[in-house]
Amino acid sequence: MTDTPVRITVSGRERALLRAVAAGRCQFRGGCEPVLLVDGLACADWSVARRLVESGLVETPDPRVPLAPARLTEAGSALLTTG
Template sequence: MAVAGTATLSGRDRALLRAVAAGRCRLGSGWQPVLLIDGLACADSAAGHRLVTAGLIDPPDPGRPVGPASITALGWRALGAP
């Protein structure tokens, strides 16, 4: 996955971004962010960390064990939104 150029996002990462954009995801804080989709942990355990590090979703709030996941402006651009 490229951070600056999003052309190399995998299909899985695009699907995860669409789920975050649709409000279906929560993000758990801790030593590595855990992405929950529809209340279930994402099978790709590194997905939350990867998307946060790439700047595509906002990092979790360290004061909350689990909170809503939110997509960043870069994430929206990666999905083709203006």
């Protein structure tokens, strides 16, 4: 068994959202289903935001925190710098 890194493919829309997170333009509004805000507005494509969290590119938000900055994981940062 080898430890081959998993390659994650992202769409243009997902890459744009990752760039917005990296630029500090995104926050998560807490709750049972956290909402990603971009420039203070709810992200219209909630499935993209969910996929980025589930794929480990954006840190999982704490649902108990009312409003917190969205942050890239190491994998998310690496994807932006290499691709």
